[in-house]
Amino acid sequence: xxxxxxxxxxxxxxxxxxxxxxxxxxxxxxxxxxxxxxxxxxxxxxxxxxxxxxxxxxxxxxxxxxxxxxxxxxxxxxxxxxxxxxxxxxxxxxxxxxxxxxxxxxxxxxxxxxxxxxxxxxxxxxxxxxxxxxxxxxxxxxxxxxxxxxxxxxxxxxxxxxxxxxxxxxxxxxxxxxxxxxxxxxxxxxxxxxxxxxxxxxxxxxxxxxxxxxxxxxxxxxxxxxxxxxxxxxxxxxxxxxxxxxxxxxxxxxxxxxxxxxxxxxxxxxxxxxxxxxxxxxxxxxxxxxxxxxxxxxxxxxxxxxxxxxxxxxxxxxxxxxxxxxxxxxxxxxxxxxxxxxxxxxxxxxxxxxxxxxxxxxxxxxxxxxxxxxxxxxxxxxxxxxxxxxxxxxxxxxxxxx
Numbered sequence: 001x002x003x004x005x006x007x008x009x010x011x012x013x014x015x016x017x018x019x020x021x022x023x024x025x026x027x028x029x030x031x032x033x034x035x036x037x038x039x040x041x042x043x044x045x046x047x048x049x050x051x052x053x054x055x056x057x058x059x060x061x062x063x064x065x066x067x068x069x070x071x072x073x074x075x076x077x078x079x080x081x082x083x084x085x086x087x088x089x090x091x092x093x094x095x096x097x098x099x100x101x102x103x104x105x106x107x108x109x110x111x112x113x114x115x116x117x118x119x120x121x122x123x124x125x126x127x128x129x130x131x132x133x134x135x136x137x138x139x140x141x142x143x144x145x146x147x148x149x150x151x152x153x154x155x156x157x158x159x160x161x162x163x164x165x166x167x168x169x170x171x172x173x174x175x176x177x178x179x180x181x182x183x184x185x186x187x188x189x190x191x192x193x194x195x196x197x198x199x200x201x202x203x204x205x206x207x208x209x210x211x212x213x214x215x216x217x218x219x220x221x222x223x224x225x226x227x228x229x230x231x232x233x234x235x236x237x238x239x240x241x242x243x244x245x246x247x248x249x250x251x252x253x254x255x256x257x258x259x260x261x262x263x264x265x266x267x268x269x270x271x272x273x274x275x276x277x278x279x280x281x282x283x284x285x286x287x288x289x290x291x292x293x294x295x296x297x298x299x300x301x302x303x304x305x306x307x308x309x310x311x312x313x314x315x316x317x318x319x320x321x322x323x324x325x326x327x328x329x330x331x332x333x334x335x336x337x338x339x340x341x342x343x344x345x346x347x348x349x350x351x352x353x354x355x356x357x358x359x360x361x362x363x364x365x366x367x368x369x370x371x372x373x374x375x376x377x378x379x380x381x382x383x384x385x386x387x388x389x390x391x392x393x394x395x396x397x398x399x400x401x402x
Contacts, residue, residue, distance in 0.1 A: 036075035112161040115172040130364025151178035168192035192374040199242045208367045212246035215389040220254025227399040232266040232306035292319035307400035314339035332398035352394035
């Protein structure tokens with residue numbers, strides 16, 4: 001009864017203040033909860049409160065600002081609506097991964113993945129699966145863009161995703177030497193991005209990839225352990241991939257660690273092999289298979305040809321295997337062949353391929369986690385994460401016949 005009379009005459013007590021009318025009561029309530037919201041926003045933006053930190057409880061906010069629990073609860077709900085805090089039942093409210101980049105640039109909750117996969121590459125799905133798993137923990141979505149091994153297309157994609165307000169970018173570069181201008185601009189403007197698999201010369205950025213050097217060394221150690229001493233290496237190029245260079249160094253490490261000398265006549269790079277009339281004929285059918293055939297011709301023409309070949313990736317290894325079988329070379333009886341990646345084709349070739357399995361899922365998951373952390377703190381030190389690989393021994397390797 002008394003409460004009804006007080007409301008009738010506009011005399012209600014709210015947060016220890018007498019308010020003279022229903023209209024002024026509403027204005028005061030709004031000002032009070034908004035003051036709490038703005039104060040906590042400022043603490044989050046200045047990083048006094050960081051992602052994952054617990055904000056003060058509703059009672060602590062009530063005591064700090066001299067307001068009722070109703071008002072402090074309304075402020076917390078407002079922050080939750082804005083996506084700046086997340087409530088956990090029985091534990092409290094915690095600061096979410098609020099993005100300074102997103103706030104300052106009107107970004108969305110989309111993360112963009114740029115890859116250079118050719119049509120025959122099969123690792124993309126597992127990579128994307130790992131990324132989506134980590135992104136979903138922060139209610140972020142992944143957009144996928146394929147440059148198809150074309151630097152010009154890669155550059156256009158990067159320009160497009162930035163114009164479309166992406167939150168950050170994960171880049172699987174085409175090579176280690178292309179699109180330096182736009183990548184360096186991302187660094188200068190503190191755009192959150194992570195590079196995977198292939199580091200780019202001159203670009204200091206977060207990186208995730210396999211430990212290529214250690215992995216290639218393990219492949220050679222496997223071949224040595226089953227009796228091989230003449231082990232060849234087949235790569236693609238000297239310049240366009242730091243990951244490929246790391247695998248070559250691992251090959252060297254493995255031989256030297258076993259007390260075996262490096263031989264220049266056992267090292268073959270497909271972009272340095274001169275084409276013959278026969279390779280021109282094969283090129284009309286399959287350019288990659290033609291390169292493998294020509295490399296194999298050089299390799300097996302030696303007076304003491306190698307008994308095993310370490311190929312830089314599964315595609316090269318698969319083409320070597322097919323070329324060897326067409327030439328009547330028995331694999332692995334006369335020649336052992338290894339790959340790198342463990343693509344889906346590796347276990348389904350005519351002779352299942354011994355290869356080094358990349359942790360594609362973990363690479364994707366780790367890349368998104370690093371990106372999320374970079375979004376929160378654009379000025380944090382650059383990080384380089386190398387993940388372990390796993391040797392998959394199959395039928396393409398065996399002890400040498402001689």
